[in-house]
Amino acid sequence: MMPSWSMVQALLLSSYRSMVTRMRRCVARLLSPKRLLATIAAAAFMMLYLANGLLVVLTRKPVAPDELTLWLGGGMAIYGLFHFVRASWQEPDSRLGLSPAETLWISRAPLRQRELMAYRMASILPSTLVKALLVATVLYCDVPSLACLVLALIMAMGVLESLRLIADRLAASLSSRERTLMRIGFSTIGLALVMQMLVRTLVSSAGSSHPLSLLTAFTAACGETAGTPFVQWLAIPWWPMAKLAIAADTGASVFAYGSLSILVAVLSFVVVSWVDEWSTRHEMICERKRLDSPAYQSSRATRDPVAYQPIRRRKTLLALPNLRGVGPIMARQWVAVVRYRGSIAASLVAPAVLSLAPLVTQAHAGLLHVAAWLAVCTLLLAPPMLRIDFRRDIDRMWLLRSLPITPLAMMLGQIALPSMITIAFQLSVVATACFVVPASPSTIILVVGGLSGLAIFSFALENLVFLTFPHRPKQDGLAMMVRAKLVFLGKGLLLACMAAAFIVWVTLCANASASLAVLVGGCLIASWASAGAALLLATRCWRRFDIHFDTPFLH
Amino acid sequence: MLQVRDLKKWYQSTIAVDGVSFSLQAGTICALVGPNGAGKTTTMRCLAGLVAPTAGDLVVDGLSVTRDALEVRKRLAYVPDEPPLFDDLTVGQHLDLIAGLYSVDNALAKGDSLLIQFGLETKANALASSLSRGMRQKLAICCGYLYDPKVLLLDEPLTGLDPPSIRCLLDSIRQLATQGVTVILSSHLLAMIENVCTHVLVMQRGRVEFFGTSDELRELYPTARTLEDAYFAATHQLDPIVLVNSPGSLGLAMPPVVNDSVSA
Numbered sequence: 031m032m033p034s035w036s037m038v039q040a041l042l043l044s045s046y047r048s049m050v051t052r053m054r055r056c057v058a059r060l061l062s063p064k065r066l067l068a069t070i071a072a073a074a075f076m077m078l079y080l081a082n083g084l085l086v087v088l089t090r091k092p093v094a095p096d097e098l099t100l101w102l103g104g105g106m107a108i109y110g111l112f113h114f115v116r117a118s119w120q121e122p123d124s125r126l127g128l129s130p131a132e133t134l135w136i137s138r139a140p141l142r143q144r145e146l147m148a149y150r151m152a153s154i155l156p157s158t159l160v161k162a163l164l165v166a167t168v169l170y171c172d173v174p175s176l177a178c179l180v181l182a183l184i185m186a187m188g189v190l191e192s193l194r195l196i197a198d199r200l201a202a203s204l205s206s207r208e209r210t211l212m213r214i215g216f217s218t219i220g221l222a223l224v225m226q227m228l229v230r231t232l233v234s235s236a237g238s239s240h241p242l243s244l245l246t247a248f249t250a251a252c253g254e255t256a257g258t259p260f261v262q263w264l265a266i267p268w269w270p271m272a273k274l275a276i277a278a279d280t281g282a283s284v285f286a287y288g289s290l291s292i293l294v295a296v297l298s299f300v301v302v303s304w305v306d307e308w309s310t311r312h313e314m315i316c317e318r319k320r321l322d323s324p325a326y327q328s329s330r331a332t333r334d335p336v337a338y339q340p341i342r343r344r345k346t347l348l349a350l351p352n353l354r355g356v357g358p359i360m361a362r363q364w365v366a367v368v369r370y371r372g373s374i375a376a377s378l379v380a381p382a383v384l385s386l387a388p389l390v391t392q393a394h395a396g397l398l399h400v401a402a403w404l405a406v407c408t409l410l411l412a413p414p415m416l417r418i419d420f421r422r423d424i425d426r427m428w429l430l431r432s433l434p435i436t437p438l439a440m441m442l443g444q445i446a447l448p449s450m451i452t453i454a455f456q457l458s459v460v461a462t463a464c465f466v467v468p469a470s471p472s473t474i475i476l477v478v479g480g481l482s483g484l485a486i487f488s489f490a491l492e493n494l495v496f497l498t499f500p501h502r503p504k505q506d507g508l509a510m511m512v513r514a515k516l517v518f519l520g521k522g523l524l525l526a527c528m529a530a531a532f533i534v535w536v537t538l539c540a541n542a543s544a545s546l547a548v549l550v551g552g553c554l555i556a557s558w559a560s561a562g563a564a565l566l567l568a569t570r571c572w573r574r575f576d577i578h579f580d581t582p583f584l585h
Numbered sequence: 586m587l588q589v590r591d592l593k594k595w596y597q598s599t600i601a602v603d604g605v606s607f608s609l610q611a612g613t614i615c616a617l618v619g620p621n622g623a624g625k626t627t628t629m630r631c632l633a634g635l636v637a638p639t640a641g642d643l644v645v646d647g648l649s650v651t652r653d654a655l656e657v658r659k660r661l662a663y664v665p666d667e668p669p670l671f672d673d674l675t676v677g678q679h680l681d682l683i684a685g686l687y688s689v690d691n692a693l694a695k696g697d698s699l700l701i702q703f704g705l706e707t708k709a710n711a712l713a714s715s716l717s718r719g720m721r722q723k724l725a726i727c728c729g730y731l732y733d734p735k736v737l738l739l740d741e742p743l744t745g746l747d748p749p750s751i752r753c754l755l756d757s758i759r760q761l762a763t764q765g766v767t768v769i770l771s772s773h774l775l776a777m778i779e780n781v782c783t784h785v786l787v788m789q790r791g792r793v794e795f796f797g798t799s800d801e802l803r804e805l806y807p808t809a810r811t812l813e814d815a816y817f818a819a820t821h822q823l824d825p826i827v828l829v830n831s832p833g834s835l836g837l838a839m840p841p842v843v844n845d846s847v848s849a
Contacts, residue, residue, distance in 0.1 A: 040685015044674060051673040051712065130669035135679075135728065138635060139686035140658045310637065317595045317639040326600065 037141065041149055049156070056509070064574055068498045072516055079519055083168070093172045095276040097253070102272040103265030104256025106186055108223065110193040111264065114201075115220045117194075118213040119373055122202035126150055126195055126306065144303045151191070151299060158187045161511065174278045181288065182275035185295045186268050192298035196305045203309030205316045226258070227251045228383070232391060267294050355435025359443025363418050367447060377415040378455050381407035385459050389466050397460065397469040401477040404456055405528070408484050409521050412455075413492035418448040420496050420572075421503050427577045437573040441565060445489040452485040476550045483557030484528075490564035491521070497571035502582050531556070586611040586767040587632075587736055592641035594627050601627040603791035605641075609769070609784065611735070614762050616778050617771040618816055619788035625771045626666065628788070629738045632769070633663035646735050659687065662734035666741035666771075668725035672714035676705055676724055679713065680731060687732035699727040703753060718745040726754065730761075737761065737768045743777060755781050779812035787819040795819040 060069045093101075125133050127150065137146055162183035166176060173179045204212060230251035235244050255261060265272075270290035277284045320326060350357035367374065385403040388395035413419065423430055430440065460477055463469075469477075495517055501510060532553065539549040588608040594601045602624040609615055617625050630636040632643055634654050643650035645657045670679065677696070684692030700706045703723040708716065716724065722745050729737065739758075743751050758768050758781055769786075772778050785802050787795040795802060802815045809815035 036685045036688045040682050043685070044671070044678060044682040047675075047678050048671060048673045055673070129671075131671045133635070134663075134665065134669055135671070135683065136686070138633065138658055138663065139683075140655045141686070142655060314637055314639070320595045320598075320600075321593065321640060 037139075037145075041136070041152075045153060059580065062579070065498055072499075072520075075520060075523075076512070076516055079516065087168055087171065090171070095172070097257070098169070098172050098276055099272040100257035100262065101253050102182075102186065102275055103268040104258075104261040105252075106190050106268045106271075107261050107265035108252075108256060110190055110197075111216065111220055111223070113190075113194045113197040114212075114216045117197035117201035118209060118216050120201075122209075123198055126199060143306060144300075147195075147299065147303050147306070150195070151188070154191055158184060158191065162187055169275075173276050175284075178277045178284060178288075179275045182271040182291060185274075185291045186271040188295050189267055189271070189298045192295075192302045195302050199302070199306050199309045203313045203316075223255060223261070224380070226255050230254050232387070235391065267298065270294060353439075355433065355439040356443040356446065359435070359440065360446050363444070363447040366418055366422065367451070374416060374451070381411050381415075382455070382459055382462075386462060386466075389463060396467055397463050397473050397477055400459065400463040401481060402529075404459055404477075404481055405484055406525060408452055408456065408481060409488045409491075409525050410518065412448070412452045412485070412488055416448045416451060417503075419444055419489065419493050421501070424500065424502055424581065427575070427581055431575075431577060437569045438565075441490070441493065441569045441572055444493055445486065445565070445568075448489050449482075449485045452488070453482045456481045456485065472546050472550055476553055479550075479554040480557040483554065483561045486561035487557070487564045490561060490568045491524075494564060494568040494571050497568065497575050497580075500575075500580055500582055586613075586646055587769075588642070588644040589628070589632070590642040590644075592628065592631060592643065593639045594624075594631055594636065595639045596627075601791055602631070602638075605788070605791075605793050607786055607793065607796045609767050611765045611767055612762050613784050614758060614768045614770060614782045615784040615786055616775075616782035616812070617769050617786050617788065618773070618775060618812075619794070620820060622790075623788040624791040625788055626740055629663060629665075629740050629769065629771060632736075633661060633738055634658060635663070659732070660734055661736040661738065662729035662732070663738040664722075664725045664729045664740065664742060666744065667718075668721060670713040670716075670721055670724065672712065675710050675712055676700070676716070677709040679724060679728055683728045683731050689732050692731070695731060696727070699730055702757065703727055703750065719747060719750060722746060723750060730757070735766060737766055739768065740771045741773070742770065743772055743774050751777060775813040775816055776811065782812075785812065785815075787816060789820050 059065070125137070126147070128137055136149065141149070162180055165183050166180045169179060170176050201209065201212060227248065228251075231244065231248045234250055235247035256265075270287045271294070274284065274287035274291050277287055350361050352358065381404075385400050385407060388399035388403065392399065420427075420430075433440070435443070457478065460474065460481075464474065499513060501513065535552055535556070536549065538544075539552070586609060590606050592602050592605040605624070605628055607615075617628070619625050627636060631638045631641075632645070632650060634650055634657060637651065646660050648656050648660070650657050671682075674682065677700075680692070680696035680699070683689070684696065689695060697706070697709075700709055703726065705720065705723055705727065708720060713721065713724065722742065726739070726742060729739075737758075742754060746754065755777070758770065762768055762783075770778055770782065779799070782799060784798055785795065786793065795805070797805075799812070802812075802819070803809065806815045806818040809818055
């Protein structure tokens with residue numbers, strides 16, 4: 031039975047209208063007077079980024095077709111594996127990524143499961159198309175036919191999206207024991223691949239700790255890992271797409287690989303439906319097992335409900351001094367930290383290894399080398415890893431606004447705990463480094479004082495950017511991709527400016543024969559002044575945040 | 586029209602609904618009442634097909650909710666408490682979407698008539714995100730009414746509505762019942778729904794404490810003058826005002842009655 035035309039029409043029409051409304055609202059928000067300056071700055075930066083990207087693409091040497099095939103397939107497989115690792119750790123979501131409104135009105139409508147899946151896949155098509163076009167722009171000089179490349183990328187990304195849905199749905203249906211097994215299994219594979227990449231990076235960087243050479247070595251290591259037999263086995267579903275990408279415009283190979291690619295894409299879509307049906311059944315089996323539990327059986331016999339025994343309150347909010355409201359906000363954040371302590375601790379391992387790597391790879395590396403990498407991790411990696419900021423409360427902005435605390439106290443409460451965690455991380459890495467390479471007290475003061483200021487700056491900046499261009503925690507799509515790239519590169523640029531300012535200051539102090547105290551004091555003042563300025567700016571953004579206008583729609 | 590047999594639903598380590606059974610015939614209006622956490626919303630969600638029951642049979646118009654999900658959805662409308670809406674669609678576009686999904690004939694006229702009935706005609710082009718709590722509720726009710734369901738499940742529909750809207754909603758429920766629609770109405774505003782309902786289902790701790798007609802409820806608790814009094818008696822909660830007015834006459838020691846095969 032095919033879905034009736036009116037259903038398809040209604041879904042397509044509402045999706046189109048929804049897209050138009052979102053675009054209009056997005057433009058209105060970007061052009062609103064209060065964020066016009068930020069928008070202009072972001073647009074200018076984006077132009078620079080695009081121009082640079084085009085220049086790089088136009089001047090780089092083409093990659094050999096065989097290598098491209100390996101990288102495309104292997105890259106997709108690694109990304110797919112990442113989805114499984116992520117799904118095994120995150121909160122279960124059995125709604126196939128549908129919003130609450132879609133769950134109520136569309137998944138409850140008389141649509142069959144595969145029609146619902148088709149709707150889900152169709153809703154991600156526009157962003158997949160744009161992503162494929164962007165990747166095609168980067169890769170077009172490597173292939174004989176742009177059309178084949180675009181087609182291959184669209185289908186490869188479609189398969190990847192199917193895999194993401196499969197991972198999410200599967201993880202949501204498992205019992206806690208099965209989820210633990212899934213975590214162990216996929217995390218072990220993921221960790222092994224990351225270790226491979228790191229070892230390859232260290233070997234090919236040949237002892238250099240220069241960021242650019244490390245980045246080049248890491249990119250090459252990713253490519254090499256993607257080309258390994260194990261990853262290529264995982265990449266079998268993308269093999270026809272990878273072959274299609276490097277095929278010429280005409281010929282039997284295009285037809286053969288094209289047909290195979292379409293078949294795989296359709297098959298992946300069917301597999302999602304199967305997995306969804308299996309997951310629903312599996313969830314039910316797990317639930318029904320509870321009916322046989324002795325506790326439930328005895329409660330049936332005595333008519334004494336098992337789940338309604340009076341329970342003594344076990345969990346209380348951390349008792350912190352009020353501090354004009356900062357304390358309770360921190361205590362609320364602490365709950366999130368305790369809940370995600372495992373993933374927070376795990377996410378800090380890679381930055382720690384990265385920061386301490388110069389001590390192993392370079393003969394004359396000192397504390398400043400470690401500090402440089404710590405600065406990179408603090409500004410670029412810590413906020414997205416900890417994710418303790420306003421984005422957790424995007425649906426509770428009214429509640430936050432109604433609290434009897436000043437905007438400054440609110441901002442301090444939001445950034446205090448993540449900053450403290452980051453500072454504790456910095457201190458432990460610095461202590462380890464000092465154990466290996468002794469450093470002078472002034473260097474330690476400079477490093478510790480400067481980096482702790484940077485930690486506060488980093489989280490204030492993260493909140494500032496979020497309040498200026500807010501989004502939802504699990505939002506994806508093109509806008510999010512562009513946003514993430516711009517924020518990452520913007521922070522990278524900021525870091526480069528900071529390094530340049532530091533060098534200029536050191537040179538000035540050396541030329542003027544200034545004392546060590548002046549050099550260190552100047553650096554610390556600059557670091558903490560930047561932190562203070564970012565904090566005040568973020569506070570201003572919170573004060574001016576218009577909850578009705580600025581809160582993003584549910585996807 | 587609607588049969589629920591031994592419905593059970595587990596959430597993690599909690600059993601939210603534990604062996605609920607009742608049946609309703611066409612044209613009945615059943616008040617689903619009980620304290621918070623009694624399992625009312627879960628029962629409704631199971632009936633609506635939004636949550637799969639752990640055990641039990643749910644039958645709507647002779648069709649199994651689990652096996653004939655698609656057909657049941659066409660016959661049943663569910664309006665939850667605080668209904669989620671598409672923030673980026675207007676009021677009118679919501680009705681268009683539902684009309685398309687349920688293949689509603691003459692949808693435009695029907696939709697306009699519902700908007701007028703619930704006082705939303707001036708909001709037809711407003712985004713759902715700009716609506717007040719009560720208006721969102723009314724829009725969800727309009728969406729539920731649009732495809733002429735045979736069974737209507739309304740979870741706390743009166744919350745957030747102004748007095749004229751409450752009257753309009755209750756009148757519309759009565760009217761639908763006369764046309765043969767079976768309605769389950771969950772609400773804590775007992776005084777407002779007692780004159781509308783033909784049946785009462787009292788739930789507590791996931792189980793049925795009473796199910797029957799309003800008259801049977803009055804017979805069971807003769808001193809209870811209102812649905813609220815009977816509710817307190819059925820859920821074994823002592824209402825001080827009733828106790829003062831009718832000392833020792835509530836029959837609190839009476840065993841709860843579960844009548845799962847009452848016909849209208």
